[in-house]
Amino acid sequence: MNRELLACPECDLLQHIPAPRPRKALCARCGAVLYRGGSGPERTLALTLTALVLLALANAFPILTLELQDERTTATLAGAAAALWSQNMPLVALLVLFMALAMPLAELTALAYLLVPLARGARAPGFAAVFRLLQFASRWGTVEVFVLGSLVALVKLGHVASVEPGIALGSYGALMLVMAAIEASFDPRELWARASFA
Amino acid sequence: MSAAAERGLFSCGTCGLVSRAPAAPGAACPRCHTRLAFRKPRSIAHCWAYLVAAMALYVPANTLPIMYTSSLFGSSEDTILSGVLYLWDSGSWYLALIVFAASIVVPLAKIIALAALAASVQFGWGSRRAERARLYRLVESIGRWSMLDIFVVALLVALVQLTALAAVRAGPAAPAFGAVVVLTMAAAQSFDPRLIWDDERR
Numbered sequence: 149m150n151r152e153l154l155a156c157p158e159c160d161l162l163q164h165i166p167a168p169r170p171r172k173a174l175c176a177r178c179g180a181v182l183y184r185g186g187s188g189p190e191r192t193l194a195l196t197l198t199a200l201v202l203l204a205l206a207n208a209f210p211i212l213t214l215e216l217q218d219e220r221t222t223a224t225l226a227g228a229a230a231a232l233w234s235q236n237m238p239l240v241a242l243l244v245l246f247m248a249l250a251m252p253l254a255e256l257t258a259l260a261y262l263l264v265p266l267a268r269g270a271r272a273p274g275f276a277a278v279f280r281l282l283q284f285a286s287r288w289g290t291v292e293v294f295v296l297g298s299l300v301a302l303v304k305l306g307h308v309a310s311v312e313p314g315i316a317l318g319s320y321g322a323l324m325l326v327m328a329a330i331e332a333s334f335d336p337r338e339l340w341a342r343a344s345f346a
Numbered sequence: 347m348s349a350a351a352e353r354g355l356f357s358c359g360t361c362g363l364v365s366r367a368p369a370a371p372g373a374a375c376p377r378c379h380t381r382l383a384f385r386k387p388r389s390i391a392h393c394w395a396y397l398v399a400a401m402a403l404y405v406p407a408n409t410l411p412i413m414y415t416s417s418l419f420g421s422s423e424d425t426i427l428s429g430v431l432y433l434w435d436s437g438s439w440y441l442a443l444i445v446f447a448a449s450i451v452v453p454l455a456k457i458i459a460l461a462a463l464a465a466s467v468q469f470g471w472g473s474r475r476a477e478r479a480r481l482y483r484l485v486e487s488i489g490r491w492s493m494l495d496i497f498v499v500a501l502l503v504a505l506v507q508l509t510a511l512a513a514v515r516a517g518p519a520a521p522a523f524g525a526v527v528v529l530t531m532a533a534a535q536s537f538d539p540r541l542i543w544d545d546e547r548r
Contacts, residue, residue, distance in 0.1 A: 153364050154357075154362070154364065155349075155350035155355065155357035155362075155364050156540075157357070157359075157362070158479060158482070158483070158539045158540065159349070159479060159539065159540055159542065159543040160349040160350050160351055160357065160540040160543065160544075161348070161349055161350075161543070162348060162349065162350050162353070162355070162364070177476075177543065178475070178476060178479040178539075178542075178543065179476065179479065179480065180479070180483065180539075211501065212501060212505055214505045214506065216511055216512065217511060219511070221504075221505055221506070221507075222505075223501050223504035223505045224504075227504045228500040228501050228503065228504035229500070230504075231500075231503045231504040231507050232500055232503060232504075232516055232520075234507075235503065235507075235515050235516055237516050237520060237521060239521050239524065239525075240496065240500070240516060240520045240521050240524050241500075243496065243524045243528070244496060244497065244500045247493055248497065275378070276360060276361070276378035276379055276380060279360060279361070279378070280360055280380070283360070287531075287535065288531070290490045290493050293448075293490055293491055293493045293494055293497065294493075294497050296444070296491075296494060297493070297494050297495075297496075297497025297498045297500075297501065298497070298501060299441075300433075300441055300444070300445060300494065300498045301497075301498045301501040301502055301505070303433075303438050303441055304432075304433065304438075304441075304498065304502065305502065305505060305506070307436045307438075311505070336361075336362065337362055340361040340362065340363070340377065340378070344377055
């Protein structure tokens with residue numbers, strides 16, 4: 149069969165994708181993205197590994213540094229969560245860690261776990277379960293929101309004290325861009341097609 | 347063409363494969379073995395449950411203080427709205443608008459939009475399907491931005507907690523607001539947009 153049958157994920161309308169696959173196809177009835185071609189698992193994998201390095205940098209260095217009189221304090225993501233925890237806000241602390249660190253990390257790790265064996269023509273054990281984790285994590289990770297939040301905090305405190313952006317803010321900014329590139333280059337349909345032959 | 351479910355075809359939520367599975371309960375996708383259902387099970391009931399909880403918590407999230415600030419010059423407490431006004435007064439009106447949109451407009455608009463979508467499916471309103479589908483996509487894509495204020499508070503708390511001259515503490519609105527964000531995101535994800543189209547032919 150050279151015309152693949154698809155059901156729209158948002159309205160269930162059955163449609164065929166024409167044989168030379170278009171770069172992107174929208175549902176004829178509701179306009180949802182039906183299909184978006186990627187730029188191959190190899191490129192997605194390279195971007196994923198880049199993003200993992202950026203995520204490590206983003207958590208090893210301070211996001212913001214504050215200088216008030218002679219005192220210098222720095223904020224990392226883990227430090228922010230620890231401060232909230234110590235103020236009797238464990239749920240907020242966990243939520244911040246979950247959305248700005250755990251979910252992006254899970255998304256990238258899951259992608260690498262699926263793509264590394266696939267590049268050698270093998271299918272990773274637990275493929276479907278890890279793919280579902282990937283779907284879940286990409287819905288709950290909020291790297292771009294965290295970047296904007298850091299900028300708001302920078303400006304807000306900048307009115308009363310001297311605040312400087314740290315290395316991690318740049319890393320989180322770069323991570324945001326690389327994760328957008330991953331989303332554009334990753335084609336789940338091709339992943340499943342390859343996995344079923346592996 | 348018609349909907350997959352009308353022809354007894356399942357479309358897999360994990361791998362997207364369209365398959366004719368046996369009618370037995372607990373059918374699984376032949377490619378990835380995900381359990382199949384024509385529609386998300388009890389989508390509308392779950393959506394309402396999350397929405398009602400989000401509505402209840404929206405009130406303390408906006409009326410209680412989200413942040414306490416104390417310094418040599420006195421102490422103050424901020425609600426989400428007074429934080430926005432502070433940004434506005436200090437000249438960062440563009441950030442004030444962004445925070446106002448992300449923290450106050452988006453959660454409220456999301457709750458109203460999802461309630462309208464759930465009601466429209468429940469009562470079988472037949473009109474404006476394409477608009478409702480677009481509304482759902484909008485709600486799903488902007489919901490995450492409400493986390494903005496939580497992140498801002500987290501960073502301010504971390505930066506200012508240890509200095510001798512000033513201290514910032516998170517207030518009781520923070521967990522309430524975090525819960526609103528999570529609940530509205532869960533409500534959007536539990537709503538099945540395919541229900542909008544299901545009675546089109548009848």
